Amino acid sequence: LLPLCFVLYVVWKSAVKRTLENGSPIAKVILWYPTFWLGISNNVTFDRLPVDRLTTTDLKEQAGALTAVGSIAATILTCAVIQAYSLWKSGRFKKYFKIYICFIGGLIALGSLPGLNLRIHHYILGSILVPGCATRGSSAYLFQGILVGLILSGVARWDFASIVETDTALLRGEAGASLKPPILDFNDDQNHSLSWHLNATDPVIDQIGNIDGFSLLLNDVEVYVGKNETVSIDVLRMENPALAQMMDDALDASNGTIDLYLRVARASVRSPTNRGDYTNAGVLQWPNGMWQKPEPGVS
Known part of the structure; x- marks a missing residue:
C-alpha cells in the first residue's frame, strides 16, 4: 500500500493537481470521474479485448489480437497528438518532449536486456502517460481519469509486477516452462x-x-x-x-x-x-x- 501511495502522490504532484485544482466541478463530474471508473473497472472493460501478454505467439494465436493491438496503438497515438498540442499551447512541449525521450530510451534499454522481455503492465502504461496529461481542458480530464484508474486497477490486481520478465515467467506455468521432454x-x-x-x-x-x-x-x-x-x-x-x-x-x-x-x-x-x-x-x-x-x- 505504501509504494502505491507514493506513486499516487507523484502522479498527483506531476499531473493531476494541475488539472483538477481550481478546475470546473462540472467538468470533473462529467469527464474525469466517469473515465476514472472506466479505467479502474479495467477487468470488465478493456480486459475483454483479446490482448494479454503482447507476445508474438499470443498475437498469432488469439483471434482479433492484431486488430485490437492496432486499435489501441492508434488510440494512444491520437491521444498523444492531442496532448502534445495542448502542451505546446501551454509552452511546455520542449520540457515534456525531453522527458518522454528519456522514457522511450529507458524502455528500449530494458527491452534489449538479454534473456528478458519488456512488459508494459497497466500501472506502467498509466504512470508513463499520465505526466503528458498535466494540462487543463477536456482532453486532459478524459485521458487522465482513465490512466489513473489503470494505475489503481493494475496494482490492485497484479501488484507492482516486474517491467521485465524471463521467458519462463511469461509462460505462467504453461507448457514450455519446464524441462524439455525426451x-x-x-x-x-x-x-x-x-x-x-x-x-x-x-x-x-x-x-x-x-x-x-x-x-x-x-x-x-x-x-x-x-x-x-x-x-x-x-x-x-x-x-x-x-x-x-x-x-x-x-x-x-x-x-x-x-x-x-x-x-x-x-x-x-x-x-x-x-x-x-x-x-x-x-x-x-x-x-x-x-x-x-x-x-x-x-x-
Whole structure:
C-alpha cells in the first residue's frame, strides 16, 4: 500500500493537481470521474479485448489480437497528438518532449536486456502517460481519469509486477516452462514397447538433482515413473491389474483395437509432483502395434 501511495502522490504532484485544482466541478463530474471508473473497472472493460501478454505467439494465436493491438496503438497515438498540442499551447512541449525521450530510451534499454522481455503492465502504461496529461481542458480530464484508474486497477490486481520478465515467467506455468521432454522412439519389431532418449545437450539429472527419471502417461493417466528409457506395455499390464482391466474393457467395447495416447516427460522418481513438460501424444494402436508419432512440441 505504501509504494502505491507514493506513486499516487507523484502522479498527483506531476499531473493531476494541475488539472483538477481550481478546475470546473462540472467538468470533473462529467469527464474525469466517469473515465476514472472506466479505467479502474479495467477487468470488465478493456480486459475483454483479446490482448494479454503482447507476445508474438499470443498475437498469432488469439483471434482479433492484431486488430485490437492496432486499435489501441492508434488510440494512444491520437491521444498523444492531442496532448502534445495542448502542451505546446501551454509552452511546455520542449520540457515534456525531453522527458518522454528519456522514457522511450529507458524502455528500449530494458527491452534489449538479454534473456528478458519488456512488459508494459497497466500501472506502467498509466504512470508513463499520465505526466503528458498535466494540462487543463477536456482532453486532459478524459485521458487522465482513465490512466489513473489503470494505475489503481493494475496494482490492485497484479501488484507492482516486474517491467521485465524471463521467458519462463511469461509462460505462467504453461507448457514450455519446464524441462524439455525426451524424444519418443518406436521400434516396429517391438511394437508393444515404447522407448525414448534425451537430446544430446540435455543432462541426465538436472542441476539441482530433482529431475532424475521419466514419467509416462497413457491416456493421460500416469502409468510409469522410473529411470528406464524403454517400457513394455505388456509388463505395465502385468504390474498394474487396474490398467490391464481398463484396457481389456475398452477392447471389449470396441472393434478389437483401441488407441493408446502416450506422452513422456522428465520427472523426479521421488516426488509425485515434480514433472517437466510432456511430449505431444504419440498414438499406439493396441494390440496390433501400429504407431503414429507425436507432433513436434510439448503439451
